[in-house]
Amino acid sequence: MHEIVSIRPLLAVIASLAVTPILLSARSPNVREGWTFAAGAVKLGIVLSMLPAVLGGNVFCFALTEVIPGIRLAFRVDAMGMLFALVASTLWIVTSAYSIGYMRGLDEHSQTRYFCFFAIALSATIGAAFAANLVTLYMFYEILSFATYPLVTHHQDEEAKISGRKYLFFIVGGSVVLVLPAMIICHMKAGTLDFAPQGFLAGHVTQGLATALLLLFVFGLAKAALMPMHSWLPAAMVAPTPVSALLHAVAVVKVGAFSVARVLTGVFGVDLLAQYGLGTLLAVLASITILVASFIALSQDGLKRRLAFSTIGQLSYILLGVALLTPKGITGGLVHIAMHAFGKITLFFCAGAIFVAAGIKNISEMKGLGRRMPITMGAFFIGSLSVIGLPPGGGFISKWFLALGALESHELAFLCVLLFSSFLNAAYFLPIAYNAFFANPPDDAKDAGIQEAPPWCVAPLAFTAMASVWLFFNPWPFLDLARLAAAQVTGG
Amino acid sequence: MNQYPAFLIIAPLLAACLIASAAWLRRSLCFPIAVLGLGTSFLSSLGVAARVLTDGHFQYRMGGWAPPLGIALEVDYLNAPVLVAVSGAALVSLIATRQIIEREQGPKAPVFYTLMLLAVTGMLGMTATGDAFNLYVLLEISSITGYALTASGDRLAPLASLRYLLLGTIGASFYLLGVGLLYMMTGTLNMADLSHLLPALYGSDAIFAAFLLILCGIWLKAALFPLHAWLPGAYSHASHASACLLAPLMTKVMIYVMLRVMFTVFTPAYVFEQISLEGFVVTLASVAVVAGSLMALAQRNLRRMAVYIVVAEVGYMVGGAWLGNQTAWTGAILHLLNDVLMTLCLFLAIAALAGRMETTDFKNLKGLFSTMPFSMGALVLGAMSIIGVPPACGFFSKWFLLKGAIEAGRFDFLAALLFSSLINVVLFFRLFECALYSGDDHHGPGEHGHIEIHEAPLSLVASLWAAAAGILAVGFYSGSIVNNFIKPALM
């Protein structure tokens, strides 16, 4: 494993940040969106340029200034971070395209503000993916929290304000009150905060302290929405749908899950967790969240709310995978970051497209919608398959590895959780698609003909749906990256 | 080269005198002279800091007289960064508030500049002096000018200023009395001499009384809760020009004096081993942090909210200084420097906003992100720092304070700090919620008409952004500041 010192990680992070002044001063919306795409392409290009070397087992490093004696703001691009950055930077471009269709389709206000904070949020996401130590990770985590606040409250009505407060309370409260002290204790005990492939806490903490720290981290990183720190997520669904799509299915929640995965492997280390039985503890917490969230999702009628509870459950799959502490389990958990991202973003795009084209927000009103919006509902069906974990959706790959991981760790209870929750997933997703295509539409909408959303909306969702299928047949490079990351953190 | 410490203090003093006479000739000369004075002072402080980095502690003998007969300026690792922060912040706030001063004071503007420069002279002198009585005189110079500065403002400013004057005089008198007791016991007023002579007398009640009197005096001037009563009125009724100069500097310089008394005049050995006040003081500081935050929460006016934040921040620093370990001291000193920047940024932003509205009540702030994006942007950075979000500098000092609290086992202080961080989130996001959204509450579909940007004067916005950039720069380099200044200072 070579360490390549390169400025590329920093460039990837600031690519989208750097265009915000241009976005703010752009005279016409077209120029503004042009720059958004340019920044997205540059960012993706930089990330891709590092991919071959990372796949070869190398890491890119870049250190900035020393902020606390012994701790630098630093970037380190390894397989795990690369996997996440690749997902986020790809989906940013897709979401930008979708945002144009959605925001213009609804003629939303304050579009410049929207695109600016979107860009800042993306910078923070990539920064979190490439963070080399806890302080850097925390920094980007917090910046992301604040940058997404204006997006969540975009509608600026009473409901949005209340949701915004809830969002900040859980996210910032968790990180300030729980994560910050945990970080300081780690620094006191181990004298370092740099992520090490096998963790750095081993030998520095007792079982009791390790358990306490673990709980502080997994609950404090509330973006991972582990119950009971989940209730901000359904509330945050008041945001415009592209925001929900990128931030609440991909960037924000995945930063949470990714941070937890990073802390588990890079701070605690797989061996330490196994030694103290903490993996099982976390797996139990994750399993509870998976099951409870799935049951709640069943009862939701609001499409976005159902998706939100589905997300809460799916995030815990990632945590469960890592908590299994076996190479296959970790592979499954990490690859689920990518697979779920493509699947869930498709579903959110569909929800937004349905709202733009038909003004429908609730599942009960969607009967027969497939005849009016065949492409959208087709994509919705594919996305559902992927999230449930059925072939030919990419989600099957991650579920497969998760199941293998559960077998590998001889924890059959978790295998049962996986299977049962997949059944629940199917129970809350498939009826939507079934009703859309086969149920009779309400009388007034019977002969409406095809009424799809604008092409800027439909093209991205078709793309992500196809990508989900494509990832089933060809999960490269995500699977390779996840395998590599799992091998690195388990010392295999 | 060797005269930097003298320039540091004489430049603003000289400029103050020059302004008073230049005002007879041409009023337009006054502002450039003031900038020149504070600019020289700032450059000298950089020179002083550079020299400290190479040579360590050094002494400047005024008029060549050796202490203890003569009066010396002592510059070391502890006060060099404080000097830079004080002179820099003073320069920035002078440039920023020019329009406000000219508008409010009219023909009396030169007097106002003179007062500002004298106040800065006093504060720089307090920071640099090595003599306990000298410190009293300089304290009174900056205080008396401070009373005069706070007296110009709204209708209630003279009353607030008079209350400040009465309480401030009690504080200064306590300090003077304490110094008198020290002189009575040791026969010297020189800090270095005192620190040599005092250890033999550590058991004495008179020394203990002197320490307590000095400490109470400093706390009164530093507005440590519950001795803070003068601060909210004085800083919220005063002219924005005075508040921008005094709020960031006065309390911080007093905290520096407290550190100087604790570390140089007395020693940590006395403060933490001979007498055991730290338990009480840290509890008091925790209460100060919580009370300051809660009182800030109760305000419906941006400016009044800001002054209570200052009260809470004083608790941070006092608590850090009294936790009694290296980490917490590092945090207290770093927070002192950061707080100068944070408070400066906050008050400059408030001044910028206030120039465009009648009062800074929350209800007047609607839609400000659209109409004053640059001022609000800087305010966001300041808020991030006060909340404690990296890479803003406030995070890093809070880090040391929290760590110090854990090391000392003072979980009440830890809880107070975390609580106050949360309250700060509420404080500022309540504000941003108002400012993000336009007044007429329209939302949803419809591209809205172009909103006119109506910013504060350029000099104010530029200075504001200088402070905001300082917050980020100090944040990014706080490791270097700790390694190069604070660690050697605590050796």
Add this chain to the structure above:
Amino acid sequence: MESITGLILAKYNYWMYISLMMVGLYAMIAKNNLVKKIIGMNILQTAIILFYISIGAKKGATIPIIMHSEGHGHEAVHAVQYINPLPHVLMLTAIVVSVATLGVALALAIRLYARFGTLEEDEINDQVREAP
């Protein structure tokens, strides 16, 4: 009993300045009239000045001017024969400070009187409450 008498009598100068200080502090805290508060402040400052002066005193010593010594300065100076001059010098500065403070305080009082037509603090507060 004797020891308490001793404590009071032997250190009467301290008791005097403490009493003066308390008088000053009382006036500053308890009086409603702003001018009385200012007078209290001045008493407080004077008490401290007196304290400084008293610690410079020595029994049987004279004012620190060489001319008064035996032989008019032809001999070595015996510090024991002179009052310590330093506290006096310090207090010159302190007096200047107190005059300056008093000046500012009185100026503020005049401003307040012009604005509110009274120097009673509660009356000013009432006016503020009625018309903030």
